[in-house]
Amino acid sequence: MEEALERIARLDPELCAFIEVWGEAAAAQETSPGLPLAGLPFGVKGPSGIRSYSARRLIAAGAVPVGSTAVPGPGTYWQTWGLGAHGRTVNPWRPDRTPGGSSAGSAVAVAAGMVDLATGSDGAGSVRIPAAWCGVFGLKTTNGLLPSPDRTGLASAGVLTRTAADARAYLACVLDGYAEVPLQFPLRARWSPDLGFARTDPEVESVTLAAVERLVSAGIVRLDERPFALLDPKDAWQAVRRGEPSAGSAPRGENDRRLGALFAQAQLLLTPATPNRPHGHEGPGELYSTALTWAFNLSGHPAASIPAGFTSDGCPVGLQLVAARDADVSLLEMAVAMERHTIMVRP
Structure with a gap:
């Protein structure tokens, strides 16, 4: 947790991945060491992300939210953009380019190593596009598999992590009866x-x-x-x-x-x-x-x-x-x- 908060304090003024950082609350959080994600820092998408089903399941598993990540700001008609507390969210590989969106800050926070996992939601590509443009892994779950506030049925919950293997912890927490599936190649x-x-x-x-x-x-x-x-x-x-x-x-x-x-x-x-x-x-x-x-x-x-x-x-x-x-x-x-x-x- 100390390392995550230090990296956020050092990198976020330039990358603008977070809307809010809950440093004191995160550092003071006590979790049972017996929980599967005890003490894991993670970001939540947007101002309302902390209330999402996925965030609540991650917290119940012992993970600790460190802040809300940037999403498109007011008046922006395109969604491949983000607005953090320090300004527009920038791509960590090319600061003159956007990181994608609308899960913009979540992708940047993961790509820059500020957190290992961040929640997202995907109604048209809002997890996959920033994952692609920031060089990380992004997953959109099957529509309707997890609760979503989107009444159109287009949006579904998702996650952004450094690697696909890191996303196993997310699915294991949000899916009841999760079990790894053996594959046969090719x-x-x-x-x-x-x-x-x-x-x-x-x-x-x-x-x-x-x-x-x-x-x-x-x-x-x-x-x-x-x-x-x-x-x-x-x-x-x-x-x-x-x-x-x-x-x-x-x-x-x-x-x-x-x-x-x-x-x-x-x-x-x-x-x-x-x-x-x-x-x-x-x-x-x-x-x-x-x-x-x-x-x-x-x-x-x-x-x-x-x-x-x-x-x-x-x-x-x-x-x-x-x-x-x-x-x-x-x-x-x-x-x-x-x-x-x-x-x-x-x-």
Whole structure:
């Protein structure tokens, strides 16, 4: 705890990952040494994060919240941004770029080593995008698996950690009856650089494809080489968000059919986590950073981002892993096996 609070005090004035830091309360917290996460410092997403189901379960397991992490500030129409107590949240790899969002501060706090674990929530990619852009692991759980205040059903609870293995503690605490799932390799997988509609940056595609090829060479995955595409979920997602789910029912239903057919034959769908690299603090322009993530908020599938490498200008890139509904534990174990072979090498 002392080390976490020292790092926050030293690094946060520059990185702006926290809205509030509860240093005195955290340092004074006494937990039973018999609890599984006794004394583990963690961050909670946003001002209301401490009331989330996940935070309450982590606290019950002995973990200690050290502060609330930055989310987009007022008047910011894009969500790949954060506003902390000291100013705008910056990417720890490229301070001139955003860290992604809306779980911006959670990703930065983990990437900078201020905490080992931070909670997030993901309604369109809000865990996976900052995980990808900050070079950490991020997991979106199956929609509805854990309680969520989002009435649209798009958002689900998630977590950000340095490695996939570190996220086991989170799932073990928030899921009743958690048990690790043995895997047989190679995993059956499909690859899509753009899901058939996204304008993926060629270098982002190259970095993620190279990571997939390393996984194939290592015997972790076996690719079905057939192309895979979905219908662009933009209009359907926005309709659900407006409270008009019937307006997007046709493309949503078709995507559900295609994903059902895919997961009847494969264990994983692999894509870049984002079609773009981290953008500047002035905003993303016309690009949708959510283009490759929000389809799975509509469909409800669990999805994760693992570090895949860097672009030539020093920006982290994430590889997205999508699994069948309710296969959260299996997905996490797949990520643990895979991240050993997607080592990040900075140019």
